Amino acid sequence: MPRKNHLIVDSGCTQDNERWSLSACGLNEESEVAWDGTHQREFVSCKRCLAKMAKPRPAPEPFHKERPILFNGAMVRAILSGQKTVTRRPIKGNQIPTYIKSDSPEHQWMAVVQDHPRWGFGAFGATEEECAAELAMYGGCPYGRQGDRLYVRETFNRTNPGGAEGVYYYRADGEFPKSIGGGKFTDTESWKPSIHMPRAASRILLEITDVRVERLQDISRSDIRAEGLQCPPELASDDVSPNYRDWYPAAWKELWNSTGGDWDANPWVWVVEFKRVTP
The missing domain is CATH 2.30.130.30 (Hypothetical protein.)
Known part of the structure; x- marks a missing residue:
């Protein structure tokens, strides 16, 4: 039931393919309705939006980044x-x-x-x-x-010294075991900063x-x-x-x-x- 001074218009809202166009509906704060001086901005809405609001929607799944x-x-x-x-x-x-x-x-x-x-x-x-x-x-x-x-992210090395690629080592765990590559980096290996x-x-x-x-x-x-x-x-x-x-x-x-x-x-x-x- 519309409230007093509630103006309902047939259309005017943005269509789905009109991303940047403005709406004539009071449910949109960027409404550009031609005001006649008798209605407040927030009391103007269109049938399209009212129908959407009346339709129950499932609760959205929580989105975590x-x-x-x-x-x-x-x-x-x-x-x-x-x-x-x-x-x-x-x-x-x-x-x-x-x-x-x-x-x-x-x-x-x-x-x-x-x-x-x-x-x-x-x-x-x-x-x-x-x-x-x-x-x-x-x-x-x-x-x-x-x-x-x-x-x-922490300081790490992707290469197993003297071994195969794809093995990660982390500086927080200490130095490399001496049983692997003598416990030393080769000439092309080094610790990689955490930012990388x-x-x-x-x-x-x-x-x-x-x-x-x-x-x-x-x-x-x-x-x-x-x-x-x-x-x-x-x-x-x-x-x-x-x-x-x-x-x-x-x-x-x-x-x-x-x-x-x-x-x-x-x-x-x-x-x-x-x-x-x-x-």
Whole structure:
């Protein structure tokens, strides 16, 4: 039953083969109806769209993407041992919450969720923290969202030294066995950087279980453990000693700075939690 002031037109919507033409239907925000001044834009629709909306449709299957992610040897070993279940990556460019001059109290901070000339949109907030939370909620993480998968790229070699092609070795596992090619590369062989690893060579597949945004230094001791850092046994015997408590933040700071990051800048980071799944 049409609502009051609801104008129904016979046609006007785009046809399937008219991809870039505009619609005369209010269900399309780019409507170009010739207005008579008595109807609101959103109250105009056509019979074609109404019929489509009335027809029940099966629920779509969830669509999950797969993306690459780079880890160094120490982090690969931590993933393989089950110690690492989360990674933090810096938020970059226009996704960093930025203060803007706005008359609206709710729009003092902005971050770009999707950068597209036509379909792009942003996250806003009255505070920097609110903006960051909205950025995470809208799924702007370049590594994916919950349910998406990440295949790990690591330093590797495709060739069995002195042997046949098609055998992959990974630097995180240590040097080549001395029983294979004398444990040394030939003149034409070397370790290949992780950035050049093809999908077929990846041995680790991760499924994202959660994504959030936070400051780098807001990490807790348990989160540092989940990052794959384990306190030395000689300190782990006493959970309350200053040496034990201080070891984790110091180790995390050292690890972050070793990747080219700046701990003291306390940047906003993507916190990507994951679990290992069968490739």
